[in-house]
Amino acid sequence: MAGALSYLEDQVRELKEQGIFRPLAVLSSPQGPRAVIDGKEVVNLSSNNYLGLNTHPRLIRAAVEATEKYGAGSGAVRTIIGTMDLHLELERKLAEFKHTEAVLVFQAGFTANTGCIPALVGRGDCIISDELNHASIIDGARLSRADIKIFPHRDMAGLEERLKEAEREGYRHKLVITDGVFSMDGDIAPLPQIVELCEKYGAISYVDDAHASGVLGRNGRGTVDHFGLHGRVDVQIGTLSKAIGVLGGYVAGPRVLIEWLTQRGRPFLFSTSHPPAVTAACIAAIDVLLEEPQLIERLWDNARYFKEELKKLGFDTGVSETPITPVIIGKGPETMKFSDRLFEEGVFAQGITYPTVPAEKSRVRTIVTASHTREDLDFALAAFEKVGKELGVI
Protein backbone atom coordinates (compact mmCIF):
# COMPACT_ATOMS: atom_id res chain seq x y z
CA MET A 1 0.00 0.00 0.00
CA ALA A 2 1.19 3.49 -0.81
CA GLY A 3 0.28 4.90 2.63
CA ALA A 4 1.50 8.47 2.91
CA LEU A 5 2.25 8.39 -0.83
CA SER A 6 -1.33 7.52 -1.82
CA TYR A 7 -1.80 10.95 -3.42
CA LEU A 8 0.54 9.71 -6.13
CA GLU A 9 -2.06 7.09 -7.08
CA ASP A 10 -4.45 9.91 -8.06
CA GLN A 11 -1.75 11.71 -9.99
CA VAL A 12 -0.70 8.60 -11.90
CA ARG A 13 -4.32 7.64 -12.59
CA GLU A 14 -4.94 11.10 -14.02
CA LEU A 15 -2.08 10.73 -16.50
CA LYS A 16 -3.36 7.31 -17.51
CA GLU A 17 -6.91 8.61 -17.97
CA GLN A 18 -5.58 11.39 -20.19
CA GLY A 19 -3.73 8.80 -22.28
CA ILE A 20 -0.35 10.46 -21.69
CA PHE A 21 1.26 8.07 -19.21
CA ARG A 22 4.23 6.54 -21.00
CA PRO A 23 5.49 3.13 -20.01
CA LEU A 24 9.23 2.72 -20.59
CA ALA A 25 10.20 1.20 -23.93
CA VAL A 26 12.73 -1.55 -23.28
CA LEU A 27 15.68 -2.23 -25.53
CA SER A 28 17.21 -5.70 -25.77
CA SER A 29 19.75 -4.98 -28.50
CA PRO A 30 22.34 -2.28 -29.10
CA GLN A 31 20.98 1.24 -29.61
CA GLY A 32 21.18 0.99 -33.39
CA PRO A 33 19.29 2.09 -36.53
CA ARG A 34 17.30 -1.12 -36.16
CA ALA A 35 16.77 -2.19 -32.59
CA VAL A 36 14.78 -4.72 -30.60
CA ILE A 37 12.32 -2.66 -28.58
CA ASP A 38 9.75 -4.36 -26.35
CA GLY A 39 10.67 -7.64 -28.03
CA LYS A 40 10.08 -6.40 -31.60
CA GLU A 41 12.66 -5.47 -34.22
CA VAL A 42 11.92 -1.98 -35.50
CA VAL A 43 13.53 0.93 -37.32
CA ASN A 44 14.66 3.18 -34.47
CA LEU A 45 13.99 6.90 -34.99
CA SER A 46 14.37 8.02 -31.38
CA SER A 47 18.04 7.62 -30.63
CA ASN A 48 20.50 10.44 -29.96
CA ASN A 49 23.26 8.14 -31.15
CA TYR A 50 23.62 10.31 -34.27
CA LEU A 51 26.82 8.78 -35.60
CA GLY A 52 26.41 5.20 -34.40
CA LEU A 53 29.50 5.64 -32.21
CA ASN A 54 28.11 3.60 -29.30
CA THR A 55 28.93 0.42 -31.22
CA HIS A 56 32.02 1.68 -33.04
CA PRO A 57 34.79 -0.96 -32.67
CA ARG A 58 37.34 1.66 -31.55
CA LEU A 59 35.13 2.84 -28.68
CA ILE A 60 34.33 -0.69 -27.57
CA ARG A 61 38.00 -1.69 -27.65
CA ALA A 62 39.01 1.40 -25.68
CA ALA A 63 36.35 0.71 -23.04
CA VAL A 64 37.40 -2.93 -22.63
CA GLU A 65 41.12 -2.12 -22.44
CA ALA A 66 40.56 0.67 -19.90
CA THR A 67 38.41 -1.62 -17.77
CA GLU A 68 41.09 -4.29 -17.79
CA LYS A 69 43.79 -1.76 -16.89
CA TYR A 70 41.93 0.44 -14.34
CA GLY A 71 38.89 -1.60 -13.22
CA ALA A 72 35.16 -1.00 -13.42
CA GLY A 73 34.76 2.10 -11.28
CA SER A 74 36.78 5.15 -10.28
CA GLY A 75 36.18 4.89 -6.53
CA ALA A 76 36.01 8.57 -5.54
CA VAL A 77 34.98 12.05 -6.55
CA ARG A 78 37.36 13.95 -8.79
CA THR A 79 38.54 16.24 -5.98
CA ILE A 80 39.50 13.43 -3.60
CA ILE A 81 41.21 10.62 -5.52
CA GLY A 82 38.82 10.03 -8.44
CA THR A 83 40.92 11.87 -11.05
CA MET A 84 42.76 9.42 -13.26
CA ASP A 85 45.25 10.29 -15.99
CA LEU A 86 42.54 9.23 -18.43
CA HIS A 87 40.21 11.98 -17.19
CA LEU A 88 42.87 14.60 -17.81
CA GLU A 89 43.69 13.16 -21.22
CA LEU A 90 40.05 13.48 -22.27
CA GLU A 91 39.86 17.07 -21.02
CA ARG A 92 43.02 18.06 -22.87
CA LYS A 93 41.72 16.44 -26.02
CA LEU A 94 38.35 18.16 -25.78
CA ALA A 95 39.94 21.56 -25.16
CA GLU A 96 42.07 21.16 -28.25
CA PHE A 97 39.06 19.95 -30.24
CA LYS A 98 36.93 22.91 -29.12
CA HIS A 99 39.73 25.47 -29.47
CA THR A 100 39.28 26.67 -25.88
CA GLU A 101 41.87 27.05 -23.13
CA ALA A 102 40.43 24.31 -20.97
CA VAL A 103 37.61 21.81 -20.44
CA LEU A 104 36.06 20.20 -17.38
CA VAL A 105 34.08 16.97 -17.73
CA PHE A 106 30.99 16.31 -15.62
CA GLN A 107 29.12 13.03 -15.19
CA ALA A 108 26.41 14.11 -17.65
CA GLY A 109 25.27 17.08 -19.70
CA PHE A 110 22.56 17.53 -17.08
CA THR A 111 25.04 17.93 -14.24
CA ALA A 112 27.30 20.14 -16.37
CA ASN A 113 24.44 22.68 -16.43
CA THR A 114 23.29 22.22 -12.83
CA GLY A 115 26.92 22.46 -11.72
CA CYS A 116 28.11 25.32 -13.90
CA ILE A 117 25.23 27.81 -13.77
CA PRO A 118 25.09 28.12 -9.93
CA ALA A 119 28.89 28.45 -9.87
CA LEU A 120 28.71 31.43 -12.22
CA VAL A 121 25.84 33.46 -10.81
CA GLY A 122 23.83 33.86 -7.60
CA ARG A 123 21.67 36.34 -5.71
CA GLY A 124 21.95 39.82 -7.20
CA ASP A 125 22.59 38.39 -10.67
CA CYS A 126 20.24 37.82 -13.58
CA ILE A 127 19.88 34.86 -15.96
CA ILE A 128 18.25 35.52 -19.32
CA SER A 129 17.09 32.27 -20.88
CA ASP A 130 15.35 31.16 -24.11
CA GLU A 131 11.87 29.85 -23.32
CA LEU A 132 12.63 26.49 -24.95
CA ASN A 133 15.91 25.81 -23.15
CA HIS A 134 16.51 22.31 -21.79
CA ALA A 135 15.26 21.21 -18.36
CA SER A 136 18.82 21.01 -17.01
CA ILE A 137 19.30 24.72 -17.78
CA ILE A 138 16.03 25.55 -16.06
CA ASP A 139 17.05 23.54 -13.00
CA GLY A 140 20.57 24.98 -12.95
CA ALA A 141 19.11 28.49 -13.15
CA ARG A 142 16.74 27.79 -10.26
CA LEU A 143 19.51 26.30 -8.13
CA SER A 144 21.62 29.42 -8.61
CA ARG A 145 19.10 31.70 -6.81
CA ALA A 146 19.72 34.36 -9.46
CA ASP A 147 16.66 36.14 -10.89
CA ILE A 148 15.46 34.54 -14.11
CA LYS A 149 14.09 36.34 -17.15
CA ILE A 150 12.74 34.34 -20.09
CA PHE A 151 12.83 35.59 -23.68
CA PRO A 152 10.53 34.28 -26.43
CA HIS A 153 12.11 31.48 -28.46
CA ARG A 154 14.93 32.81 -30.69
CA ASP A 155 13.46 36.32 -30.48
CA MET A 156 16.35 38.78 -30.55
CA ALA A 157 14.17 41.85 -29.93
CA GLY A 158 12.84 40.02 -26.87
CA LEU A 159 16.36 39.21 -25.70
CA GLU A 160 17.47 42.82 -26.11
CA GLU A 161 14.46 44.02 -24.13
CA ARG A 162 15.35 41.70 -21.23
CA LEU A 163 18.98 42.84 -21.36
CA LYS A 164 17.93 46.51 -21.18
CA GLU A 165 15.57 45.72 -18.33
CA ALA A 166 18.34 43.88 -16.46
CA GLU A 167 20.67 46.82 -17.01
CA ARG A 168 18.09 49.27 -15.60
CA GLU A 169 17.53 47.03 -12.60
CA GLY A 170 21.24 47.11 -11.82
CA TYR A 171 22.14 43.42 -11.63
CA ARG A 172 25.78 42.61 -10.93
CA HIS A 173 26.19 39.93 -13.63
CA LYS A 174 23.95 39.10 -16.56
CA LEU A 175 24.10 35.57 -18.00
CA VAL A 176 22.44 34.79 -21.34
CA ILE A 177 21.80 31.07 -21.91
CA THR A 178 20.63 29.26 -25.02
CA ASP A 179 20.53 25.74 -26.35
CA GLY A 180 22.70 25.51 -29.49
CA VAL A 181 20.23 23.13 -31.17
CA PHE A 182 16.76 22.89 -29.64
CA SER A 183 15.95 19.29 -28.90
CA MET A 184 12.21 19.28 -29.58
CA ASP A 185 12.17 21.36 -32.79
CA GLY A 186 15.63 20.79 -34.24
CA ASP A 187 16.18 24.50 -34.92
CA ILE A 188 19.48 26.31 -34.32
CA ALA A 189 19.99 29.28 -31.98
CA PRO A 190 20.83 32.60 -33.71
CA LEU A 191 24.19 32.59 -31.96
CA PRO A 192 25.90 35.43 -33.89
CA GLN A 193 23.12 37.84 -32.88
CA ILE A 194 23.08 36.54 -29.30
CA VAL A 195 26.84 37.07 -29.02
CA GLU A 196 26.54 40.60 -30.39
CA LEU A 197 23.87 41.48 -27.86
CA CYS A 198 25.94 39.97 -25.03
CA GLU A 199 28.93 42.06 -26.10
CA LYS A 200 26.78 45.20 -26.36
CA TYR A 201 25.30 44.79 -22.87
CA GLY A 202 28.29 43.26 -21.12
CA ALA A 203 26.55 39.93 -20.50
CA ILE A 204 28.12 36.47 -20.23
CA SER A 205 27.25 34.23 -23.23
CA TYR A 206 26.50 30.56 -22.54
CA VAL A 207 25.53 27.95 -25.14
CA ASP A 208 24.51 24.36 -24.45
CA ASP A 209 25.54 22.32 -27.47
CA ALA A 210 24.18 18.94 -26.38
CA HIS A 211 22.48 18.24 -29.71
CA ALA A 212 25.17 20.04 -31.72
CA SER A 213 28.15 18.10 -30.32
CA GLY A 214 29.29 15.74 -33.06
CA VAL A 215 26.61 17.09 -35.40
CA LEU A 216 27.28 20.75 -36.31
CA GLY A 217 30.51 22.55 -37.17
CA ARG A 218 33.74 21.10 -38.59
CA ASN A 219 34.14 17.49 -37.34
CA GLY A 220 31.15 18.12 -35.06
CA ARG A 221 32.76 20.87 -33.01
CA GLY A 222 29.40 22.52 -32.35
CA THR A 223 27.55 25.76 -33.01
CA VAL A 224 30.44 28.10 -32.11
CA ASP A 225 32.47 26.50 -34.88
CA HIS A 226 29.45 26.33 -37.20
CA PHE A 227 29.03 30.12 -36.97
CA GLY A 228 32.76 30.94 -36.80
CA LEU A 229 32.47 32.48 -33.32
CA HIS A 230 35.62 31.10 -31.71
CA GLY A 231 36.76 33.24 -28.78
CA ARG A 232 33.46 35.13 -28.54
CA VAL A 233 31.29 32.71 -26.52
CA ASP A 234 32.20 32.64 -22.83
CA VAL A 235 30.83 29.24 -21.83
CA GLN A 236 30.19 26.20 -24.01
CA ILE A 237 28.50 23.06 -22.74
CA GLY A 238 28.85 19.84 -24.68
CA THR A 239 27.54 16.36 -24.13
CA LEU A 240 29.33 13.05 -24.51
CA SER A 241 26.04 11.14 -24.22
CA LYS A 242 24.47 11.81 -27.60
CA ALA A 243 26.48 11.83 -30.85
CA ILE A 244 29.66 10.98 -28.93
CA GLY A 245 27.91 7.73 -28.05
CA VAL A 246 28.95 7.29 -24.42
CA LEU A 247 28.04 9.38 -21.34
CA GLY A 248 29.00 12.71 -19.85
CA GLY A 249 28.92 16.46 -20.24
CA TYR A 250 31.60 19.09 -20.32
CA VAL A 251 32.23 22.79 -19.95
CA ALA A 252 34.66 24.41 -22.39
CA GLY A 253 36.02 27.92 -21.87
CA PRO A 254 38.82 30.03 -20.44
CA ARG A 255 41.18 28.40 -17.94
CA VAL A 256 39.95 30.55 -15.06
CA LEU A 257 36.39 29.30 -15.59
CA ILE A 258 37.58 25.70 -15.41
CA GLU A 259 39.69 26.40 -12.30
CA TRP A 260 36.69 27.98 -10.59
CA LEU A 261 34.47 25.02 -11.48
CA THR A 262 36.94 22.57 -9.91
CA GLN A 263 36.33 24.48 -6.65
CA ARG A 264 32.61 25.29 -6.93
CA GLY A 265 30.94 22.96 -9.46
CA ARG A 266 28.96 20.88 -6.99
CA PRO A 267 28.39 17.67 -9.02
CA PHE A 268 32.13 17.71 -9.81
CA LEU A 269 32.92 18.01 -6.09
CA PHE A 270 30.29 15.72 -4.63
CA SER A 271 29.58 12.94 -7.14
CA THR A 272 31.91 10.15 -8.25
CA SER A 273 33.83 10.56 -11.50
CA HIS A 274 33.31 8.54 -14.66
CA PRO A 275 34.37 4.91 -14.79
CA PRO A 276 37.54 4.38 -16.86
CA ALA A 277 35.58 2.64 -19.63
CA VAL A 278 33.44 5.74 -20.17
CA THR A 279 36.39 8.10 -20.29
CA ALA A 280 38.48 5.91 -22.58
CA ALA A 281 35.57 5.43 -24.98
CA CYS A 282 35.05 9.22 -25.12
CA ILE A 283 38.72 9.72 -25.96
CA ALA A 284 38.38 7.19 -28.80
CA ALA A 285 35.21 8.97 -29.98
CA ILE A 286 37.03 12.29 -30.43
CA ASP A 287 39.64 10.47 -32.54
CA VAL A 288 36.84 9.04 -34.66
CA LEU A 289 35.30 12.50 -35.16
CA LEU A 290 38.67 13.77 -36.37
CA GLU A 291 39.51 10.79 -38.56
CA GLU A 292 36.14 9.71 -39.97
CA PRO A 293 34.30 12.90 -41.03
CA GLN A 294 32.33 10.83 -43.54
CA LEU A 295 30.10 9.74 -40.64
CA ILE A 296 28.87 13.31 -40.21
CA GLU A 297 28.37 13.66 -43.97
CA ARG A 298 26.25 10.53 -43.99
CA LEU A 299 24.22 11.83 -41.04
CA TRP A 300 23.40 15.05 -42.90
CA ASP A 301 22.61 13.22 -46.17
CA ASN A 302 20.15 11.04 -44.30
CA ALA A 303 18.67 14.03 -42.46
CA ARG A 304 18.10 15.99 -45.69
CA TYR A 305 16.53 13.01 -47.44
CA PHE A 306 14.18 12.06 -44.60
CA LYS A 307 13.03 15.62 -43.94
CA GLU A 308 12.37 16.28 -47.63
CA GLU A 309 10.37 13.07 -48.05
CA LEU A 310 8.25 13.75 -44.93
CA LYS A 311 7.43 17.20 -46.31
CA LYS A 312 6.52 15.72 -49.70
CA LEU A 313 4.07 13.42 -47.92
CA GLY A 314 2.42 16.52 -46.48
CA PHE A 315 3.53 16.37 -42.84
CA ASP A 316 4.13 19.48 -40.75
CA THR A 317 7.80 19.22 -39.79
CA GLY A 318 8.02 22.62 -38.12
CA VAL A 319 11.19 24.66 -38.37
CA SER A 320 13.87 21.96 -38.11
CA GLU A 321 17.34 22.62 -39.57
CA THR A 322 19.10 19.56 -38.12
CA PRO A 323 18.74 15.75 -38.01
CA ILE A 324 15.98 16.22 -35.41
CA THR A 325 12.69 16.39 -37.33
CA PRO A 326 9.44 16.74 -35.42
CA VAL A 327 6.25 15.54 -37.09
CA ILE A 328 3.66 17.76 -35.48
CA ILE A 329 0.37 15.98 -34.91
CA GLY A 330 -1.48 18.33 -32.53
CA LYS A 331 -3.18 16.87 -29.46
CA GLY A 332 -1.44 14.60 -26.96
CA PRO A 333 -3.64 11.48 -27.18
CA GLU A 334 -3.68 11.53 -31.02
CA THR A 335 0.08 11.85 -31.00
CA MET A 336 0.48 8.85 -28.72
CA LYS A 337 -1.90 6.89 -30.95
CA PHE A 338 0.20 7.85 -33.99
CA SER A 339 3.36 6.68 -32.23
CA ASP A 340 1.70 3.40 -31.16
CA ARG A 341 0.49 2.70 -34.71
CA LEU A 342 3.97 3.38 -36.09
CA PHE A 343 5.33 0.82 -33.66
CA GLU A 344 2.84 -1.78 -34.90
CA GLU A 345 4.11 -1.00 -38.41
CA GLY A 346 7.71 -1.59 -37.28
CA VAL A 347 8.92 1.96 -36.56
CA PHE A 348 9.84 3.40 -33.17
CA ALA A 349 9.37 7.18 -32.95
CA GLN A 350 8.53 8.53 -29.53
CA GLY A 351 5.43 10.67 -29.11
CA ILE A 352 6.16 13.82 -27.13
CA THR A 353 3.53 15.85 -25.38
CA TYR A 354 2.91 18.14 -22.42
CA PRO A 355 4.88 19.02 -20.29
CA THR A 356 7.85 18.50 -22.65
CA VAL A 357 6.15 20.53 -25.39
CA PRO A 358 2.92 22.60 -25.33
CA ALA A 359 -0.12 20.24 -25.39
CA GLU A 360 -1.42 21.51 -28.76
CA LYS A 361 2.04 21.11 -30.34
CA SER A 362 2.38 17.43 -29.50
CA ARG A 363 4.57 15.61 -31.93
CA VAL A 364 6.26 12.44 -32.98
CA ARG A 365 9.93 13.31 -32.88
CA THR A 366 12.27 11.64 -35.33
CA ILE A 367 16.05 11.55 -35.33
CA VAL A 368 17.88 9.94 -38.21
CA THR A 369 21.44 8.75 -37.74
CA ALA A 370 24.45 8.10 -39.94
CA SER A 371 23.82 4.37 -39.53
CA HIS A 372 20.37 4.29 -41.11
CA THR A 373 20.39 2.81 -44.61
CA ARG A 374 18.22 4.28 -47.36
CA GLU A 375 16.16 1.10 -47.02
CA ASP A 376 15.57 1.80 -43.29
CA LEU A 377 14.43 5.34 -44.07
CA ASP A 378 12.13 4.27 -46.91
CA PHE A 379 10.61 1.64 -44.67
CA ALA A 380 9.94 4.31 -42.03
CA LEU A 381 8.51 6.74 -44.60
CA ALA A 382 6.08 4.10 -45.86
CA ALA A 383 4.89 3.57 -42.28
CA PHE A 384 4.45 7.32 -41.74
CA GLU A 385 2.43 7.57 -44.95
CA LYS A 386 0.18 4.64 -44.03
CA VAL A 387 -0.48 5.81 -40.45
CA GLY A 388 -0.75 9.47 -41.46
CA LYS A 389 -3.54 8.66 -43.96
CA GLU A 390 -5.26 6.28 -41.59
CA LEU A 391 -5.43 8.89 -38.80
CA GLY A 392 -6.27 11.79 -41.10
CA VAL A 393 -3.03 13.67 -40.44
CA ILE A 394 -2.18 13.91 -44.15
Ligand SMILES: *Cc1c(COP(=O)(O)O)cnc(C)c1O
Ligand atom coordinates in the same frame (compact mmCIF):
# COMPACT_ATOMS: atom_id res chain seq x y z
C1 LIG B 1 20.25 16.01 -23.61
C2 LIG B 1 20.55 17.36 -23.15
C3 LIG B 1 21.23 17.57 -21.95
C4 LIG B 1 21.56 16.45 -21.03
O1 LIG B 1 22.68 15.75 -21.47
P1 LIG B 1 23.01 14.32 -20.80
O2 LIG B 1 24.42 14.12 -21.14
O3 LIG B 1 22.07 13.34 -21.41
O4 LIG B 1 22.76 14.48 -19.35
C5 LIG B 1 21.57 18.87 -21.60
N1 LIG B 1 21.23 19.91 -22.39
C6 LIG B 1 20.57 19.76 -23.54
C7 LIG B 1 20.25 20.95 -24.38
C8 LIG B 1 20.21 18.48 -23.97
O5 LIG B 1 19.56 18.31 -25.11
